[in-house]
Amino acid sequence: xxxxxxxxxxxxxxxxxxxxxxxxxxxxxxxxxxxxxxxxxxxxxxxxxxxxxxxxxxxxxxxxxxxxxxxxxxxxxxxxxxxxxxxxxxxxxxxxxxxxxxxxxxxxxxxxxxxxxxxxxxxxxxxxxxxxxxxxxxxxxxxxxxxxxxxxxxxxxxxxxxxxxxxxxxxxxxxxxxxxxxxxxxxxxxxxxxxxxxxxxxxxxxxxxxxxxxxxxxxxxxxxxxxxxxxxxxxxxxxxxxxxxxxxxxxxxxxxxxxxxxxxxxxxxxxxxxxxxxxxxxxxxxxxxxxxxxxxxxxxxxxxxxxxxxxxxxxxxxxxxxxxxxxxxxxxxxxxxxxxxxxxxxxxxxxxxxxxxxxxxxxxxxxxxxxxxxxxxxxxxxxxxxxxxxxxxxxxxxxxxxxxxxxxxxxxxxxxxxxxxxxxxxxxxxxxxxxxxxxxxxxxxxxxxxxxxxxxxxxxxxxxxxxxxxxxxxxxxxxxxxxxxxxxxxxxxxxxxxxxx
Amino acid sequence: xxxxxxxxxxxxxxxxxxxxxxxxxxxxxxxxxxxxxxxxxxxxxxxxxxxxxxxxxxxxxxxxxxxxxxxxxxxxxxxxxxxxxxxxxxxxxxxxxxxxxxxxxxxxxxxxxxxxxxxxxxxxxxxxxxxxxxxxxxxxxxxxxxxxxxxxxxxxxxxxxxxxxxxxxxxxxxxxxxxxxxxxxxxxxxxxxxxxxxxxxxxxxxxxxxxxxxxxxxxxxxxxxxxxxxxxxxxxxxxxxxxxxxxxxxxxxxxxxxxxxxxxxxxxxxxxxxxxxxxxxxxxxxxxxxxxxxxxxxxxxxxxxxxxxxxxxxxxxxxxxxxxxxxxxxxxxxxxxxxxxxxxxxxxxxxxxxxxxxxxxxxxxxxxxxxxxxxxxxxxxxxxxxxxxxxxxxxxxxxxxxxxxxxxxxxxxxxxxxxxxxxxxxxxxxxxxxxxxxxxxxxxxxxxxxxxxxxxxxxxxxxxxxxxx
Numbered sequence: 001x002x003x004x005x006x007x008x009x010x011x012x013x014x015x016x017x018x019x020x021x022x023x024x025x026x027x028x029x030x031x032x033x034x035x036x037x038x039x040x041x042x043x044x045x046x047x048x049x050x051x052x053x054x055x056x057x058x059x060x061x062x063x064x065x066x067x068x069x070x071x072x073x074x075x076x077x078x079x080x081x082x083x084x085x086x087x088x089x090x091x092x093x094x095x096x097x098x099x100x101x102x103x104x105x106x107x108x109x110x111x112x113x114x115x116x117x118x119x120x121x122x123x124x125x126x127x128x129x130x131x132x133x134x135x136x137x138x139x140x141x142x143x144x145x146x147x148x149x150x151x152x153x154x155x156x157x158x159x160x161x162x163x164x165x166x167x168x169x170x171x172x173x174x175x176x177x178x179x180x181x182x183x184x185x186x187x188x189x190x191x192x193x194x195x196x197x198x199x200x201x202x203x204x205x206x207x208x209x210x211x212x213x214x215x216x217x218x219x220x221x222x223x224x225x226x227x228x229x230x231x232x233x234x235x236x237x238x239x240x241x242x243x244x245x246x247x248x249x250x251x252x253x254x255x256x257x258x259x260x261x262x263x264x265x266x267x268x269x270x271x272x273x274x275x276x277x278x279x280x281x282x283x284x285x286x287x288x289x290x291x292x293x294x295x296x297x298x299x300x301x302x303x304x305x306x307x308x309x310x311x312x313x314x315x316x317x318x319x320x321x322x323x324x325x326x327x328x329x330x331x332x333x334x335x336x337x338x339x340x341x342x343x344x345x346x347x348x349x350x351x352x353x354x355x356x357x358x359x360x361x362x363x364x365x366x367x368x369x370x371x372x373x374x375x376x377x378x379x380x381x382x383x384x385x386x387x388x389x390x391x392x393x394x395x396x397x398x399x400x401x402x403x404x405x406x407x408x409x410x411x412x413x414x415x416x417x418x419x420x421x422x423x424x425x426x427x428x429x430x431x432x433x434x435x436x437x438x439x440x441x442x443x444x445x446x447x448x449x450x451x452x453x454x455x456x457x458x459x460x461x462x463x464x465x466x467x468x469x470x471x472x473x474x475x476x477x478x479x480x481x482x483x484x485x486x487x488x489x490x491x492x493x494x495x496x497x498x499x500x501x
Numbered sequence: 502x503x504x505x506x507x508x509x510x511x512x513x514x515x516x517x518x519x520x521x522x523x524x525x526x527x528x529x530x531x532x533x534x535x536x537x538x539x540x541x542x543x544x545x546x547x548x549x550x551x552x553x554x555x556x557x558x559x560x561x562x563x564x565x566x567x568x569x570x571x572x573x574x575x576x577x578x579x580x581x582x583x584x585x586x587x588x589x590x591x592x593x594x595x596x597x598x599x600x601x602x603x604x605x606x607x608x609x610x611x612x613x614x615x616x617x618x619x620x621x622x623x624x625x626x627x628x629x630x631x632x633x634x635x636x637x638x639x640x641x642x643x644x645x646x647x648x649x650x651x652x653x654x655x656x657x658x659x660x661x662x663x664x665x666x667x668x669x670x671x672x673x674x675x676x677x678x679x680x681x682x683x684x685x686x687x688x689x690x691x692x693x694x695x696x697x698x699x700x701x702x703x704x705x706x707x708x709x710x711x712x713x714x715x716x717x718x719x720x721x722x723x724x725x726x727x728x729x730x731x732x733x734x735x736x737x738x739x740x741x742x743x744x745x746x747x748x749x750x751x752x753x754x755x756x757x758x759x760x761x762x763x764x765x766x767x768x769x770x771x772x773x774x775x776x777x778x779x780x781x782x783x784x785x786x787x788x789x790x791x792x793x794x795x796x797x798x799x800x801x802x803x804x805x806x807x808x809x810x811x812x813x814x815x816x817x818x819x820x821x822x823x824x825x826x827x828x829x830x831x832x833x834x835x836x837x838x839x840x841x842x843x844x845x846x847x848x849x850x851x852x853x854x855x856x857x858x859x860x861x862x863x864x865x866x867x868x869x870x871x872x873x874x875x876x877x878x879x880x881x882x883x884x885x886x887x888x889x890x891x892x893x894x895x896x897x898x899x900x901x902x903x904x905x906x907x908x909x910x911x912x913x914x915x916x917x918x919x920x921x922x923x924x925x926x927x928x929x930x931x932x933x934x935x936x937x938x939x940x941x942x943x944x945x946x947x948x949x950x951x952x953x954x955x956x957x958x959x960x961x962x963x964x965x966x967x968x969x970x
Contacts, residue, residue, distance in 0.1 A: 077961060079961070079962055079965055153880065161929060172925070183910035184910060186893075187906050190897045193894075194894075
């Protein structure tokens with residue numbers, strides 16, 4: 001890679017600017033959007049910005065080959081030893097792509113929704129996107145923390161301003177939860193900072209080389225893990241999540257559940273596993289047990305829900321629980337599965353939210369008890385939803401199958417019983433998913449659905465795109481595996497070397 | 502030396518203005534002008550140019566840290582006068598006198614930032630505090646203001662008495678008022694402080710803890726801050742409090758850290774543990790009580806105690822990061838608090854409900870207020886984040902009491918609760934916030950201040966470079 005860089009030094013420079021642009025474009029357009037009062041202008045600007053970001057992300061992923069590491073480094077706060085350094089490896093590329101795909105999709109699917117103060121709404125959405133990109137790209141701990149918060153604060157304001165009835169209390173709970181977590185992480189970052197050589201670096205590479213005693217590893221592990229566990233969320237840190245998803249405006253919920261939860265998973269893979277491998281090997285059992293409990297618990301609650309949004313929220317907890325368990329199984333299959341599933345879960349869950357939003361916008365209710373027979377009125381929507389739901393259950397030929405299969409494979413190698421218990425959640429997923437399809441779309445039409453019409457073009461269009469992704473990746477998941485295999489190897493190498501010792 | 506003389510002289514100038522200048526509206530402009538001169542004088546000091554060459558018999562020692570703090574204090578006062586100078590005119594007939602008192606108080610701050618002698622410490626504290634007793638009671642017809650002034654005066658005198666006692670004991674122990682006795686008497690590493698000196702130091706410790714309102718010496722704070730006219734609370738809670746910390750850290754640095762004795766044991770007293778107890782008590786009292794307040798003004802009083810708890814970390818760690826952090830904290834905390842008080846003065850209703858719906862009526866003011874509150878809560882991208890960050894980092898660097906940092910961040914999360922109540926009221930609650938007129942220049946000032954706070958939050962070096970030049 002160095003050679004090619006020397007030969008095409010100019011080209012390399014431009015390519016290395018891509019990570020910066022992925023952050024700067026949404027940031028700048030986000031601020032610009034605050035100044036626009038008219039709704040159409042704000043929508044158009046934000047859609048344009050997000051499409052440009054998507055194109056850039058695609059360029060980063062495809063035309064450059066998966067082996068290249070794009071990185072950018074500049075001085076930021078020399079007094080603290082913190083640098084503005086970004087790097088983009090396979091996993092970062094994959095998650096940036098997910099972020100870049102989700103945002104325009106969300107904008108398209110909710111194009112017809114009208115918000116008060118549209119300029120601020122779209123501005124905050126773009127700022128949140130900038131924060132998410134930053135989290136996935138930064139290779140400096142303090143910078144990582146900055147972006148971690150930058151993603152959170154717009155989400156807080158979005159949900160509190162445009163959310164449902166109970167929004168203020170609920171989003172505040174969400175904010176406090178995650179803020180406590182991130183402050184603990186900041187403590188951990190500071191602790192590690194003074195353990196690096198000369199105590200003067202925040203670079204992730206320097207963090208990787210810190211030698212910590214067993215006890216230090218254990219404390220550090222929990223400081224970081226609680227932050228990530230709250231963000232994912234896994235049991236018992238999940239209580240903010242269903243309320244926050246339910247009360248947030250659906251466009252925000254899509255980003256929260258599709259992309260933001262990946263921050264937690266990403267954090268575990270990028271920061272926790274390589275820095276605290278001994279602690280990971282000590283606590284893996286505990287974390288997996290918690291995750292599995294969360295999976296079953298969330299699935300059981302999902303079955304009892306009467307609200308589309310809450311059902312999807314609990315189903316999301318169950319899926320994230322599986323991903324977390326698979327990460328801590330420390331098996332190659334498991335981690336590869338997580339990589340695939342991080343992308344796929346994002347795609348699927350956004351699809352489900354789009355359907356939920358379409359129903360709520362048109363019929364004014366999200367309750368199963370008030371819905372029924374919608375398939376007769378809206379056949380297009382019904383077909384698309386069924387595909388989404390099948391993907392949610394991880395049926396073969398849908399994208400989630402490969403991921404879940406690999407994750408269960410990893411978990412199975414770790415512990416057969418654990419895998420068996422976790423496997424129950426697949427059955428439960430089928431129960432609540434099909435239950436939802438049946439209650440909303442089949443049966444007799446009721447008062448609310450009597451005069452329903454099929455979903456608008458923009459909704460169907462975005463859902464159709466998602467369905468294509470679902471089917472393509474379901475048949476051929478290799479691109480994602482290839483993109484991220486280096487990252488998986490790098491993480492596992494460290495864990496395995498500790499295991500051997 | 503420049504700042505001490507200029508501030509005292511300009512105080513006198515302001516006093517003369519009260520009967521020479523008939524136009525009341527001019528006073529604040531004269532004060533602004535004076536502050537700018539003061540700032541320039543202090544900069545000259547930093548560049549080594551002394552306008553007044555007075556032999557201070559080594560009782561004052563001007564170093565980078567003191568001068569940098571002075572710059573921050575004067576700059577914050579300038580911001581304060583620019584934003585709220587107009588409000589000062591509302592209390593009493595002779596508003597020029599209030600500006601006089603502020604200048605005298607600044608003179609005390611300048612003495613404190615440079616003292617090298619315990620008498621100077623005493624004089625500095627007194628020059629700084631006595632104007633405040635008057636300012637607290639400046640709303641003469643208001644019973645609460647009178648009560649607060651009397652309370653403040655009595656409690657203040659008490660702590661002064663304790664301080665004098667401490668100074669006397671230390672004099673008994675060393676035979677000199679000079680702070681750095683080690684240089685004079687050749688006491689090197691390994692020598693201990695005498696019994697009298699340690700007792701004296703304890704007394705000083707208590708009285709300074711009183712000045713910075715650290716629990717359990719904080720009881721005067723909420724009543725005084727609440728009772729005093731809001732404009733003056735703003736000044737007391739920010740610049741004056743920070744100056745108390747500067748005096749405090751200097752005392753401990755010389756007496757505890759630099760005497761060559763291990764930091765944690767001086768004469769059988771574990772100073773670090775003492776400060777740790779102080780920190781925990783202060784954070785606990787400040788944060789928990791602030792949660793239950795109904796009035797924003799009183800909440801800010803308790804929050805100032807909580808913020809003091811964070812500043813106490815610098816006394817705990819006493820290292821280079823602590824010094825830098827204290828400067829940054831003084832700047833970030835003062836600027837944000839001055840901003841909030843400037844808005845609060847204009848509110849008709851000081852309760853949280855009074856802020857309901859402010860964002861709809863005054864979007865710009867609400868946005869600026871949000872930045873100030875986020876900064877106080879220590880959210881990244883604001884100055885308050887780096888202030889807290891430096892404090893935590895200074896403790897982390899000592900490598901001991903790491904759990905204290907965890908405790909501190911949990912309390913920081915508690916503080917988010919009460920700061921965000923104001924944001925929630927402004928943005929998410931329906932209501933009709935009644936305010937006085939906001940002039941365009943006032944709004945511009947607020948936005949500029951918010952921008953400055955964000956700038957500090959992205960590049961903290963703009964404040965810290967003051968320290969090094």
